[in-house]
Amino acid sequence: DTEVTQTPKHLVMGMTNKKSLKCEQHMGHRAMYWYKQKAKKPPELMFVYSYEKLSINESVPSRFSPECPNSSLLNLHLHALQPEDSALYLCASSLQPGPSSYQPQHFGDGTRLSIL
Amino acid sequence: AQTVTQSQPEMSVQEAETVTLSCTYDTSENNYYLFWYKQPPSRQMILVIRQEAYKQQNATENRFSVNFQKAAKSFSLKISDSQLGDTAMYFCAFMTDLTTSGTYKYIFGTGTRLKVLA
Numbered sequence: 001d002t003e004v005t006q007t008p009k010h011l012v013m014g015m016t017n018k019k020s021l022k023c024e025q026h027m028g029h030r031a032m033y034w035y036k037q038k039a040k041k042p043p044e045l046m047f048v049y050s051y052e053k054l055s056i057n058e059s060v061p062s063r064f065s066p067e068c069p070n071s072s073l074l075n076l077h078l079h080a081l082q083p084e085d086s087a088l089y090l091c092a093s094s095l096q097p098g099p100s101s102y103q104p105q106h107f108g109d110g111t112r113l114s115i116l
Numbered sequence: 117a118q119t120v121t122q123s124q125p126e127m128s129v130q131e132a133e134t135v136t137l138s139c140t141y142d143t144s145e146n147n148y149y150l151f152w153y154k155q156p157p158s159r160q161m162i163l164v165i166r167q168e169a170y171k172q173q174n175a176t177e178n179r180f181s182v183n184f185q186k187a188a189k190s191f192s193l194k195i196s197d198s199q200l201g202d203t204a205m206y207f208c209a210f211m212t213d214l215t216t217s218g219t220y221k222y223i224f225g226t227g228t229r230l231k232v233l234a
Contacts, residue, residue: 031220042207042224043161056221088159094220104151105222107161 006108023074023091032074035090118143122225137193139208149211156204
């Protein structure tokens with residue numbers, strides 16, 4: 001069982017729809033990440049939240065809008081997406097770093113998004 | 117900028133045999149962390165093994181071990197006694213030092229698709 005839970009597992013939406021992806025973890029992690037992954041490609045970082053504040057935005061189009069309402073939840077709001085946005089969207093979390101700690105990420109199962 | 121290179125897009129190995137996946141990286145940092153992640157068809161990314169750059173001893177985790185050559189910036193993964201369940205995409209990942217945003221970033225290689233044959 002994954003410790004990072006993502007819902008829904010699959011999502012099909014039209015280009016004019018508004019939907020949200022959700023991610024939840026209860027491991028006390030204070031860093032949370034959104035990645036986009038195309039088939040047979042590595043994950044591409046989209047956003048990083050650190051202590052519920054957006055710390056990294058990798059020049060993601062504004063049709064993707066992240067939100068971190070509390071330390072356990074991470075949302076990704078979608079609006080007016082394009083067919084090329086179809087991909088697997090992965091959420092991950094990690095502990096905030098100490099001086100000499102390593103930070104493996106824990107990943108969710110992902111949401112398979114298809115844009116019609 | 118840091119880069120991670122996996123030069124083997126696909127590999128196959130017979131069940132019970134040993135296989136080595138290669139990974140090289142480029143960085144000017146002295147202290148960093150390296151990881152191997154596995155992504156089976158079920159798609160969840162699972163941490164396989166990790167290595168701290170300041171440790172000379174190679175990390176091992178049951179059937180999985182690494183050959184970490186810091187000077188050569190090489191970080192290969194050896195899987196012994198391969199099992200059918202090892203079939204997956206394997207990603208090498210480099211964790212950067214703290215960015216100016218106070219957060220670590222991970223850089224993933226392009227992946228190696230491993231197939232274990234019965």
